[in-house]
Amino acid sequence: ACKAGTKTAYSFGNESKELSNHSWHVGNSRFKYQKIGQKSPNPLGLYDMHGNVWEWVLDQFAPPPEVASKVLKVNPLVAPNTLYPRVVKGGSWDDGASSHRSAARMGSEEAWKQQDPQIPKSVWYHTDAIFVGFRVVRPREVPAIEDIEKFWPSEEDIKAIPQR
Template identity: 55%
Template sequence: MSAISATSRAEVTAQKSPPPVKVAAAEATAPEEMKPYTEQLTGTKVTFDMVPIPGGEFVMGSPEDEADRRKDEGPQHRVKVDPFWMGKHEVTWDEYDNWSFRLDIQRRKLEKLEPTDRDRLADAVTRPTAPYTDMTFDMGHDSYPAISMTQLAAKMYCEWLSEKTGRYYRLPTEAEWEYACRAGTTTAWSFGDDPEQLDEYAWHYGNSGEKYQRVGLKKPNPWGLYDMHGNVAEWVLDQYVADFYGTMPQDKAAVFPLAVPKTLYPRVVRGGSWDDEADRLRSAARRG
């Protein structure tokens, strides 16, 4: 990952069996039924918000005349995206620690609570070895985005979250991430083409004080998602393939394009980070 700070931003669809934890508006049988909802991790006070993303088509990648464009951002191509939910904020340490440090299991033992069927399923998900150092690097913990995990760890966290709640959480594909980031826009950033406005929407090298920041302090994009530009870069499902866009059809929209991982590295992160210049925070910017 080099110097990138990476986090997962969970995407979810409904799962029928075993029965999910009851949460209002967390399931839908039709796109028009999709509504925002708040998930609470059972046995904790930790919650996170999910935002419905409407389905549709968009043009992925950057035009050849976009400032600071890189070759791997083209050629542009149309992509069809189904509706899904996406995390309103980057996944925080408050959420992630329950899995990585087994806080949910420890809490049950301290309070002498019997695990539920969902707890038992979640407990079976592989968890990481305890780190040898403070992975926040003294940059902040409560309400700060979780960083420094591998893509595999981010995927395993989503698997644990799925078992814990009964809803299918996963990392978004690269196409889904860009679609959600753009939020219907075609400009370099979701707020337009003027980098002078970046401070209102993102933490980047010029304003971050050389550290990541608490989630949700800047303005959201048009679909209500925070920190899609900057703060910490975000894992997606795809393998990084520099010329992947060249394999997309030009006469019709691609459906669920995914560069299926075939080697251990590299994998894609999106969004740029607190340590990046403005051009790396553009909606189309890729890094692997």
């Protein structure tokens, strides 16, 4: 979705000098995330695909594609089997141009929950990750229950996460 069919470093080309027209970054964000939709959209009409907040994606963090196995080229999804690290993409208001490239990604860390007051710590509450967000998406058609269950954890799976 971020690349929007492009083959360049950013959805708007290869030049980082254009970044401020498309992205909230460390040089223009006033050190906080901004309201969505104030910058130019990508070719698919999606806003804030570069910068503002890193976005959660489904994958387990794996080596960068250039060193990953050929299996990833067939199906790039690395199904998660541990809580950390998971993947966030796209850079944030607190990052420079290289973190805003379409291919930029980072692994999550347990420290992002350091100030969570709950015991045990929440699976979803990331008190120390004010630079991370998510994008709500939905399929055009409701998937089969078997496909939903591949990506949506059961209650037992959720309860088991703190022990992983």
